[in-house]
Amino acid sequence: MNTDDHVIEVTDLRRVYGGGFEAVRGISFAVGRGELFALLGTNGAGKTSTVEVLEGLARPTGGRVRVLGHDPYAERSLVRPRIGVMLQEGGFPSELTVGEAVRMWAGCTSGSRPTGEALELVGLGHRSRVRIKQLSGGEKRRLDLALALLGRPEVLFLDEPTTGLDAEGRVETWELVRALRASGTTVLLTTHYLEEAESLADRLAIMHAGRLAVSGTPAEVTATQPSQISFELPDGHHLGDLPPLGPLGVTAHETAGRTVKLRTDALQQTATRLLLWAQDAGVELRGLDVRSASLEEAFLRIARDVKQEDARRQDAPQQDALDKEKAA
Template structure:
């Protein structure tokens, strides 16, 4: 595949990206990833992981200390004029003039946007058409986030950057936003998303990367990232039964268990095998497994494990450093 074909397939390309701030703090430490056309890619990480620094570089707000970035085949910092009209950016806070109405705010923004869609259409997309004449200062936090999104979508962007897009939204508003983002993806828009809501990333992202201390700790589809985590089965032991009365847990593919009163919690990497064996046992024994809960591993579990392991590795490295100094 030649470079032209490669660039066409990868709308965003990040190669060995580094960002060092004045004073020597290295916020981004040589990360690489790509995002294809019509793909939703989520960047996750704990506070200080390097998400904001990375996104600012990809948006072209600063030049990287080292490494290479291409957005739509261009350097977003040095070729900003070629990139900016083709992207939309939703920041964490828009900073709108509070005395303007919603429609006036969109109209003002449209005057600075190439090929802006009609104001009514932009407001309809995010469910704010009925609030067009309301002043910005009278909007709820969730409505302001919708206004942020409307402005990001004004120019019909090919690439959309969403920074914590559903903060402040209620459950219905969050679901509406997810549906809109999926529809944009299906129409070919490429989306780079940052979020603290792991459920949001798990629901929306085609692929994701988890950052920790400026490096990529895990990447892949949500299913790939969670695959290394055990699934869980929990239920209340039937009256008169104990753990030893169950089939041998190892034969069911159970890797570990714990009890809380009469509730038994099992961990397994073979969920179907374990659940099937357990249900067959209950049927043959003529007992009911009250409170039965069978669930696959979640992205939250994978995220927390990565955070714990990284913290433990950091503590171990610190101890080794102390030993060398001593």
């Protein structure tokens, strides 16, 4: 993709809070026009700290950020009218009706959609006269989304848009986000729901402790993790009856009773060899399940690996000191 097509560019971004805590530790990524990019991460990973900089709400401590070619903090007046921000809390007085809140916000928004249209988009058309305090948690999230959509934004920032929605509300929001993306809106989404990112994102990044652990398309990210084959061996057969696991392409295995789980980085090759063996040996592999890693598995493993790596780094100087002490 030509870098001119990048609507969001983040280069070596750092954000340090007042007390000296470094929440974002030099991250880089870019989002192309019309792309949906999801930022995932463990609790406290630094997602909100990053998105606030992109929204122009905070100044980066280090690095460079561009949204629609401008510095979102220093050139806020150029960027703000062209972006939509769905905050985690809309912050309107709860005595206002839905219609009043949307009209008030529309008054501050250049080129606003008709307020009824924004409410219809999020399925709140019939709730215009209801006070905000009477809305359910899910309806409040939809109102936040309606406000973000008022200015027909070119770039939409969605911070956990479906938190508090029931399954139906979540699917409706996903359909709306897909429709916005199809009409050319660039979307940056943060979410705790991995299936949401898997289902919506063109590309995604997983953040942990202020750094990007991995980024790519959902397929690329899951491909970094081993696939799994599981089955049950019939009575009278044991793991040792299988051909040697190494040449089969198996990187790890576990058994529980008759159930065997194999991990492999070469799913097609391992599955083919296993099935050929089963056919030749006349063995029925009951409950056979062959699948690539899900994004959830990839996420959990990446988070665990990064934590182990951090712990190893923290222990390393102490271990070095112990080794030196022993040698002395």
